[in-house]
Amino acid sequence: MLRNGKQKKVIVYCLLVMVIALGGCTLSSPFQQSEKSKEEQKQQEEKNIKENKEEELLTEEDKEKKKEDEIQQDKKIIEIDYERVKPNELGHIMVVMYHGIMDNPPYHRTYEDFWKDLKYMYDKGYRPISITDYVNQNITVAPGYTPIVLTFDDGLPSTFSLIKENGSLKVNPNCAVGIMEKFYEEYPDFGKAATFYINGHDPFEGAGTIQERFAYLLERGYDISNHTYNHADLATLNEQQIQEELGKVDRMIKEMIPHYIMSTFSYPFGKRPKEEFRKWIASGSYEGHEYAYDIAFREGPSGPFIPPIHVKFEPYNVPRVRGSEGAEGDLWWYFNYYEKNPQYRYVSDGNPHRIAVPKGKENNIQQEMLQAKEVYVY
Numbered sequence: 001m002l003r004n005g006k007q008k009k010v011i012v013y014c015l016l017v018m019v020i021a022l023g024g025c026t027l028s029s030p031f032q033q034s035e036k037s038k039e040e041q042k043q044q045e046e047k048n049i050k051e052n053k054e055e056e057l058l059t060e061e062d063k064e065k066k067k068e069d070e071i072q073q074d075k076k077i078i079e080i081d082y083e084r085v086k087p088n089e090l091g092h093i094m095v096v097m098y099h100g101i102m103d104n105p106p107y108h109r110t111y112e113d114f115w116k117d118l119k120y121m122y123d124k125g126y127r128p129i130s131i132t133d134y135v136n137q138n139i140t141v142a143p144g145y146t147p148i149v150l151t152f153d154d155g156l157p158s159t160f161s162l163i164k165e166n167g168s169l170k171v172n173p174n175c176a177v178g179i180m181e182k183f184y185e186e187y188p189d190f191g192k193a194a195t196f197y198i199n200g201h202d203p204f205e206g207a208g209t210i211q212e213r214f215a216y217l218l219e220r221g222y223d224i225s226n227h228t229y230n231h232a233d234l235a236t237l238n239e240q241q242i243q244e245e246l247g248k249v250d251r252m253i254k255e256m257i258p259h260y261i262m263s264t265f266s267y268p269f270g271k272r273p274k275e276e277f278r279k280w281i282a283s284g285s286y287e288g289h290e291y292a293y294d295i296a297f298r299e300g301p302s303g304p305f306i307p308p309i310h311v312k313f314e315p316y317n318v319p320r321v322r323g324s325e326g327a328e329g330d331l332w333w334y335f336n337y338y339e340k341n342p343q344y345r346y347v348s349d350g351n352p353h354r355i356a357v358p359k360g361k362e363n364n365i366q367q368e369m370l371q372a373k374e375v376y377v378y
């Protein structure tokens, strides 16, 4: 459904009180939130965990109804001043590629530097989103903010590991997950999301079983996905070998977490298969186990970070930016680039059911990706 900005009076869904609340806390100072709203965020997070538990007990029919209610609710509360927020929902969404937390640049990041990355994102209005929301362009970050995707390759213990303390498992405070958890405690309105692309050999290592490690991540809102069984150079493999490399990890994860949906893959070394074998990334099977992926990430070349709904988006050739500092095209290079060129950033309107774009950009929307979303031109 295409709507013109001049018709926006027609779509006044809003409850006036909610608009004032939104305007007061978000729009007047887009990149800062009060202590009170941080507290509210935290309460919301606790509520979400509780609801997730309740969700497991619902029937399919109940779930459908709940989803529909939520959509209606979202439509009611989100109405913004488009001229002021200037959403750009065809703008760039960076996908950051990290490896471990250690002093070995540029592929690894130290504790301090990783914290600095997160703090910069927080201060400059970036908010992490889940990989599923990225794939579906289901962007729920508040109006005026820019989504960002955090990914970690190779399942390294410095990325995530559990330790045993007084008989119970807890996260190693010095691994990336430990750091993100601490950051979230201090800045709950930053949110929390990251995806870990793993290989097949004892992913993450450390304490706990593999299943306990996966459970720990998923319960806290993180995702895991496929980076081949042997960290394979796919450019050198044939179709059977490619399917074995993908299928084995896919099966391993799904055996431990039944019904878990993985829709993204990351190429080891950033290298794609030979052209004639590329279709085996999208789907294939190994020993009767079938897999399918909607998106595959490379290591680069960096940018442009157009979002999945853009007509030029290539789902099996998606660039990521290396999470490092000091080289052209790395994360800090792009941070500076977007400071100088904010017009390229994705700016959310806060409404996942609407794709809002400045006039003249609407032709860059890939219509088949829209599904039930409406386009809003202003």
Ligand SMILES: [Zn+2]
Pocket: 153, 154, 227, 231, 267, 268, 269
């Ligand atoms: Zn790798």
